[in-house]
Amino acid sequence: LFMAEAGELDAPYVITWEGSVMDETLSGDGYWMGLGEDPETGRQITSLEWLDRLAPGAAAVIAIGTCATWGGIPAAKGNPTNAMGVMDHLGKDYRSAFGVPVVNVPGCSPIGDNYLETAAAVLLFLNGLAPLPEFDELGRPAWLFGETVHRHCPRAGYYEEGVFAEAYGDKECLVELGCWGPVVQCNIGERGIVDGHGGCMQMGGICIGCTMPGFPDKFSPFFEAPPGSMVSSTTSRVVGSFIRRMREVSKSDKNMSARWEDDAPSGWARSRTGPRGAVKIVHRFYSKYQHSKESYN
Ligand code: SF4
Ligand code: SF4
Known part of the structure; x- marks a missing residue:
């Protein structure tokens, strides 16, 4: 993460974010979600801080799961952590270093193949091997969520x-x-x-x-x-x-073959197979109409 931020990776990087974004100003003396420490001060670095630090330079940001995309269950009514999706947090004007808005693959739990397929499609685009696939107005892969x-x-x-x-x-x-x-x-x-x-x-x-x-x-x-x-x-x-x-x-x-007139010669039958009475008459007309346009020329 430090190398990515410093531009020391030899390749562009993509952020895949799982889980809702929680408001760290509400976490009191602790933190909701953290990843690593500052090597100089030992300060806990929150995941949200990493998102803010890395998102501008990322080739793409992909949110996976309903918590990451829309907020999900943590953002349900009450919402003590002010949880929200990545798109809510970064805002509608966010674009990655390659010009891509947040990509959203929702689901609780999400279908793994949906994520892999979307990530593969985005990576092909970032490597110049394929056009950016179609996404809908909420950044969902259109071919998966249409x-x-x-x-x-x-x-x-x-x-x-x-x-x-x-x-x-x-x-x-x-x-x-x-x-x-x-x-x-x-x-x-x-x-x-x-x-x-x-x-x-x-x-x-x-x-x-x-x-x-x-x-x-x-x-x-x-x-x-x-x-x-x-x-x-x-x-x-x-x-x-x-x-x-x-x-x-x-x-x-x-269920009647062409050679059977009234019923099937089946030893399995517990009742008659073919149509009877008025139904049979209806079917005669139906069949006549069905074949009325046939031509054997
Ligand atoms: S059908 Fe799809 S959207 Fe509905 S509960 Fe199942 S995974 Fe979720
Ligand atoms: S047919 Fe439609 S409403 Fe019925 S179980 Fe399937 S998804 Fe649900």
Whole structure:
């Protein structure tokens, strides 16, 4: 750190900051967070002092985790340490020595691959090997945080068909148990948490919005249905239940091969496989319409 500050490293340096920035003027006789001592006086050097000393000369500053990006749980209501994110502390006019504003990779805990991928992209840029990748208005890697977690959730199909879990352990959409996924920017649905595996909804948990600047206050109380979900889940229930029934009808027809007339010759069947009665008639029309534009010329 001393060498970096003195310009004695042979290469540019990048700061990766984890944890919220706490106001050291409130720490009394002690300190909130420290790193090393002044070699001449023995004075404890706070981490915040290092940030202030090193940030102007850094090639980039990357905040990792929701505490470092937006303040996180230490900055929740009450906030005795006046905790805040790195971007709040350095201010909107901050630019690194290479002209880059603070890069933010949120998450509580953050997905490791998100950090590595972002750091690699920034390093490629700093070495002149690639253009600066796209970041959003809050400095998040746009390609990682551009979508809501809901759009890639393995349970999204249940939401669309209006089927909701009533208890943890159920396989359906968790919105009525308190999931905020439809309004939360996070890529855990497609990325998983470790090496492509796991993730909140994959493991049966709700989304509590841990990547968002409003976390935790704006997502509490946890484990209660978000008020806005009443409108969307009721709409899904009404529209989805109709769509689901239509799909059941279609599915029963698609489970019949072209050579089966009335039913499958399966010894496994506990009930008939194909459509019957009025459903069968509906399907005749459906099938006629489906193939009406086919041409075998
Ligand atoms: S569990 Fe959450 S993220 Fe997944 S579909 Fe339901 S509301 Fe969306
Ligand atoms: S799904 Fe929600 S709770 Fe889970 S990591 Fe993403 S933002 Fe956090």
